[in-house]
Amino acid sequence: xxxxxxxxxxxxxxxxxxxxxxxxxxxxxxxxxxxxxxxxxxxxxxxxxxxxxxxxxxxxxxxxxxxxxxxxxxxxxxxxxxxxxxxxxxxxxxxxxxxxxxxxxxxxxxxxxxxxxxxxxxxxxxxxxxxxxxxxxxxxxxxxxxxxxxxxxxxxxxxxxxxxxxxxxxxxxxxxxxxxxxxxxxxxxxxxxxxxxxxxxxxxxxxxxxx
Numbered sequence: 001x002x003x004x005x006x007x008x009x010x011x012x013x014x015x016x017x018x019x020x021x022x023x024x025x026x027x028x029x030x031x032x033x034x035x036x037x038x039x040x041x042x043x044x045x046x047x048x049x050x051x052x053x054x055x056x057x058x059x060x061x062x063x064x065x066x067x068x069x070x071x072x073x074x075x076x077x078x079x080x081x082x083x084x085x086x087x088x089x090x091x092x093x094x095x096x097x098x099x100x101x102x103x104x105x106x107x108x109x110x111x112x113x114x115x116x117x118x119x120x121x122x123x124x125x126x127x128x129x130x131x132x133x134x135x136x137x138x139x140x141x142x143x144x145x146x147x148x149x150x151x152x153x154x155x156x157x158x159x160x161x162x163x164x165x166x167x168x169x170x171x172x173x174x175x176x177x178x179x180x181x182x183x184x185x186x187x188x189x190x191x192x193x194x195x196x197x198x199x200x201x202x203x204x205x206x207x208x209x210x211x
C-alpha cells in the first residue's frame with residue numbers, strides 16, 4: 001500500500017504557491033492568496049506590469065470592469081493603482097470568497113465583487129466603464145461573446161480601453177470596427193492586447209487575423 005496523502009501538507013503547499021503579488025500602487029508588494037480551481041489562471045507579474053504601464057495615463061479615477069475575475073489580480077491591481085471603481089465578476093463562489101477576503105485584508109475601497117455568470121450579467125442593464133479586462137478561460141468562445149455583449153449593450157464609455165488576454169494558439173475574435181489596436185505583446189504562450197474603443201464607428205468592420 002502506498003503512503004497516505006498528507007492533506008494538510010498539500011493545503012500548505014497550495015497556500016504557498018497560490019499567490020499573486022500586487023506590482024504597483026498603494027498595495028505594492030502585497031501577496032494575496034487564491035484557491036486551486038480548474039481554469040483559474042492569474043495574469044503573471046510581468047504581464048500585469050506591462051499592462052498597467054500602458055494604462056497608467058488613463059487609470060487614475062477610471063471605472064474598471066473585470067468580468068472573469070478569477071484570482072482578482074487585475075481588479076485589485078487596478079484599485080491599487082488609482083482606479084475610482086472596480087467591478088469584478090466571478091462565477092466560482094470559492095474564488096469570490098477569497099477575493100472578498102483579500103479586499104478586506106487590504107482595506108480597499110471602491111471595489112464591487114459579484115458571484116455571477118459574466119455573460120448573463122452583461123445582458124443586463126448596463127453602465128459605462130472606462131477600462132475592461134477580458135481574460136476568460138481559454139477554452140470555449142467566452143472571449144467572442146464578451147466582446148459582442150460589451151459592444152452591443154453599451155458597456156463601454158467613449159474612448160474606453162479593452163484589455164484582451166488569450167492563448168497564442170487562439171485567433172483574435174471578430175471585433176467591433178471601432179476597436180483600434182493600441183498595443184500587442186507576447187509572454188510565453190500568452191498573447192495580450194490593448195484596444196481603444198473609438199467614439200466614431202467606422203463604416204466597415206474588420207476581422208483581425210491571427211498575428
